[in-house]
Amino acid sequence: MQDDVIAVTGSFVDDRDTFRVEEFHRPPLKRHHKKNSEIGISVAFLSDIHVGSKTFLEAQWMKMVEWFHNDPLAKTIKYLVLSGDVVDGVGIYPNQDKELAIKDFYKQYSKFAELLELLPEWVECILLPGNHDVVRPAEPQPALDPEIQSDFNSTTFVGNPCSFKLHGVDILSYHGKSIDDFVSMPEVSYAHPVEAMKEMLRRRHLAPTWGKKTPLSPEPEDNLIIGKIPDIFVTGHVHGHNCSDFKGTTLVCSSTWQDQTSYQRMLGFQPQPCILTVINLKTHASASIPFA
Numbered sequence: 001m002q003d004d005v006i007a008v009t010g011s012f013v014d015d016r017d018t019f020r021v022e023e024f025h026r027p028p029l030k031r032h033h034k035k036n037s038e039i040g041i042s043v044a045f046l047s048d049i050h051v052g053s054k055t056f057l058e059a060q061w062m063k064m065v066e067w068f069h070n071d072p073l074a075k076t077i078k079y080l081v082l083s084g085d086v087v088d089g090v091g092i093y094p095n096q097d098k099e100l101a102i103k104d105f106y107k108q109y110s111k112f113a114e115l116l117e118l119l120p121e122w123v124e125c126i127l128l129p130g131n132h133d134v135v136r137p138a139e140p141q142p143a144l145d146p147e148i149q150s151d152f153n154s155t156t157f158v159g160n161p162c163s164f165k166l167h168g169v170d171i172l173s174y175h176g177k178s179i180d181d182f183v184s185m186p187e188v189s190y191a192h193p194v195e196a197m198k199e200m201l202r203r204r205h206l207a208p209t210w211g212k213k214t215p216l217s218p219e220p221e222d223n224l225i226i227g228k229i230p231d232i233f234v235t236g237h238v239h240g241h242n243c244s245d246f247k248g249t250t251l252v253c254s255s256t257w258q259d260q261t262s263y264q265r266m267l268g269f270q271p272q273p274c275i276l277t278v279i280n281l282k283t284h285a286s287a288s289i290p291f292a
């Protein structure tokens with residue numbers, strides 16, 4: 001990756017103007033020991049709901065709402081983390097208006113607030129923005145505007161990325177725009193975005209490349225550094241789904257609620273929509289519940 005920070009070992013040659021590199025190094029990534037909550041409550045993950053798009057899967061959302069009210073596992077879900085692109089936005093790409101069922105972004109957020117209201121009252125939402133949301137595209141992105149926030153009840157609005165603790169468990173949530181840059185690596189593809197997440201952890205950085213597809217804001221302090229290895233690391237953006245372990249950290253590629261778009265059809269990309277990832281904070285057992 002361009003702009004990677006690496007260490008090297010080797011030796012100076014003769015005139016000391018030349019350094020012969022023998023090995024490249026990154027900070028060693030030791031096996032991580034997860035922390036557990038004392039009570040057996042769960043956190044669920046979704047992203048990329050894309051409300052306002054004609055391809056938003058409303059019938060499947062209603063199926064999930066019913067599940068939330070009736071399933072024993074749903075009774076344990078105290079938090080729902082929404083990792084960005086909760087609405088489709090307006091003017092995000094050329095001719096987007098032809099694919100929009102709701103053409104006003106305020107109305108898109110109001111509709112999403114109504115959809116969240118259908119979930120049981122014991123579920124608290126944590127919402128961060130993505131590249132389709134109405135905040136600046138440059139990362140780190142701030143939380144949604146207070147005017148938009150006022151539509152929502154029981155939702156905590158945070159920036160992108162965001163690290164937070166739920167009952168002692170460290171969670172790092174990032175929308176995942178930089179996966180568009182990580183796919184230049186041979187190991188990473190849109191079909192295997194979890195490989196990009198592993199590369200982020202190896203580099204301790206969410207978006208190491210400057211000036212490519214990920215817009216970055218030059219801040220006095222680099223807020224995209226992964227200072228502390230999280231217990232759960234979650235992204236979205238690529239509309240895939242995965243939940244796996246990497247050196248003791250649970251990696252979650254959270255699923256979308258949008259069907260295949262015409263752009264994805266053109267690229268031959270098949271999304272994996274409507275899968276709710278649920279992780280128990282005491283046992284770290286995970287479940288992926290399909291609603292498609």
Ligand SMILES: [Fe+2]
Pocket residue numbers: 048085130132237238239
């Ligand atoms: Fe998205």
Ligand SMILES: [Fe+2]
Pocket residue numbers: 085130131132175177236237238
């Ligand atoms: Fe996105």
